[in-house]
Amino acid sequence: MDYERIKEKLTILADAAKYDVSCSSSGSNRKNNSKGLGDASGMGICHSYTEDGRCVSLLKILLTNHCIFDCAYCVTRKNNDIKRAAFKVQEVVDLTINFYRRNYIEGLFLSSGIFKDADYTMERLIQVAKKLRLEENFNGYIHLKSIPGASDELMREAGLYADRLSVNIEIPTKAGLKLLAPDKKHEDFIKPMEKVKNEIIQYRQESKLIRSTPKYAPAGQSTQMIVGASGENDREIMYSANFFYKKYHMKRVYYSGYVPVAQDPRLPALGTQVPMLRENRLYQTDWLLRYYGFDVRELLNDEHPNLDLEVDPKLSWALRNRHLFPLDVNKVEKQLLLRVPGVGLKSVQKIIQARKFRKLNWEHLRRIGIAMNRAKFFLTCDSKDFEVKEPSSEYLKSVILKTSSGKFRKEIDTQLSLF
Incomplete structure (x- = not known):
């Protein structure tokens, strides 16, 4: 050799x-x-x-x-x-x-x-x-x-x-x-x-x-899309992904930001690379579709064809649907609880188990591990509610961004600077 x-x-x-x-x-x-x-x-x-x-x-x-x-x-x-x-x-x-x-x-x-x-x-x-x-x-x-x-x-x-x-x-x-x-x-x-x-x-x-039937592709099948090479907006990308999940039972759809590899008038200019934050938002949206019960049309549509890079897609959806909140954490059903910003799959399971034994307050929710800087504006519990001085979603968004960690803010600023 x-x-x-x-x-x-x-x-x-x-x-x-x-x-x-x-x-x-x-x-x-x-x-x-x-x-x-x-x-x-x-x-x-x-x-x-x-x-x-x-x-x-x-x-x-x-x-x-x-x-x-x-x-x-x-x-x-x-x-x-x-x-x-x-x-x-x-x-x-x-x-x-x-x-x-x-x-x-x-x-x-x-x-x-x-x-x-x-x-x-x-x-x-x-x-x-x-x-x-x-x-x-x-x-x-x-x-x-x-x-x-x-x-x-x-x-x-x-x-x-x-x-x-x-x-x-x-x-x-x-x-x-x-x-x-x-x-x-x-x-x-x-x-x-x-x-x-x-x-x-x-x-x-x-x-x-x-019983002796051999295994056939036991881990299923997946596919990948290039993001940013041909000008599709996030709505078109996620509608395509949703189609492949439903039609072909995909285990995963992957999103790969276009990396400039050649000078071609059909492509974005050399040096124009898709921000990693856009990939991240697409994956977050993908997760909401597969595990949180969202329909793709709720997150992306003609009115909102692209994802908000400043906040995650669940928070973005909640800010556009303030009329559905706040929800009582001690009474709300699982599917609605999954839609609360800052509350993940594991936290939902913990909340459902814990509220069988007592009414939950903010301290209980903090110990469970929910992201309080987001969730507190969309929930009520067995404690005094958090007050929002102004009802507008833009104001609430600014409040949440200000209370986000410095590392999160630095990530946003860095990624936005790539546009």
Whole structure:
């Protein structure tokens, strides 16, 4: 093995993979019952930190950065003058096993540029996963990036060896995709998503009848959108995300702020990078849709097409709907309590349990851990209520911002300065 050449490939193809953010969790429970290597546990294999502070990592690379397409927003576009490289299938297998044995990684995230055609590329991705599972007896986490336009047969096979599959929708709208990636078709992204969704449903139904039914993509599927490359507002982005959650049962939709990679009149000017705060607000909105019972039209609509960067989307919604507040924390039902700014999922559970035994006051709520600087203006309890001198939402917003921590204010000021 030419170790210097492998090292050079790894440097090139690991760097090219950094633009894909849709690899942060698995949700898989592939157990190691055959004395093999690895164990993809339910806590997730990811390139981030768990709740207990543990860093979990994976080998995140492209099979190749050669590509037949010329998407304006992509660093690996065929007309971009960059250094190219490609791994052989066995090289990726060997890297994964060697890195795992050295405790560098807990799994593999494998994507690729498209060379020759979609099926040829997808076949090679599957070969890597298949060799790891069958020849190396590897039970760790594997996330394969599905190739748009790949055949149904290949998508079915991919799910038998990967824990998670994903097809990046890339641009949130059809019009944006047509503008920036005219060689690609929207239906080529949708077809593999539909196949994976149907296969997951079918295998789950069969597993209820036949215990030996193999797992199919046990961690589900995800997708990713580039934010800020084609001018969509937050409303268009989140309406697209909501569509994919409902239509294709996505586990996650990821939002990646556009990073300028080339000079192109169709793209934002070089040096114009999407503020991280905008990404953060999109993720907060995504969380409200999936776990807090909000409808996307409540948060973003014709009147409010973009998210407020100064405050989180739940607070923004509450300020626009002051007529619904304040709510009595000792009586209000769970779904409404979830809509109170500063009250999270865990706090709601604690409140519901605690109020079975006594009426709650501000001190109780503070000990439970709610964010008092926000919640106190939208709740009543077994204590004297907080008074708002002026009823306007703008005044209340200014009061909340003034009482926010200095670190929070500094973050806002820094991010807003990037516009």
